[in-house]
Amino acid sequence: xxxxxxxxxxxxxxxxxxxxxxxxxxxxxxxxxxxxxxxxxxxxxxxxxxxxxxxxxxxxxxxxxxxxxxxxxxxxxxxxxxxxxxx
Numbered sequence: 094x095x096x097x098x099x100x101x102x103x104x105x106x107x108x109x110x111x112x113x114x115x116x117x118x119x120x121x122x123x124x125x126x127x128x129x130x131x132x133x134x135x136x137x138x139x140x141x142x143x144x145x146x147x148x149x150x151x152x153x154x155x156x157x158x159x160x161x162x163x164x165x166x167x168x169x170x171x172x173x174x175x176x177x178x179x180x
Contacts, residue, residue: 095121096118100116100171101113106144109143110143119132126163153172154166
């Protein structure tokens with residue numbers, strides 16, 4: 094089994110998932126950020142709703158922005174953000 098990873102959700106992702114953070118064991122088969130996003134969609138109705146528009150979701154691995162095609166590596170924390178707007 095994989096090492097536990099802290100997953101953090103911001104803004105409307107937090108609202109849709111129903112929590113601000115959790116600790117999870119990611120499947121060993123996940124190798125990219127995009128794989129993690131697709132796995133999130135498969136975790137149940139709330140996650141499917143939160144992650145229904147994958148291209149717009151931003152991800153940070155250990156507080157560093159990551160592109161969807163980047164290798165996952167072994168982060169201790171993965172954070173998910175909706176698009177940012179200025180004002």
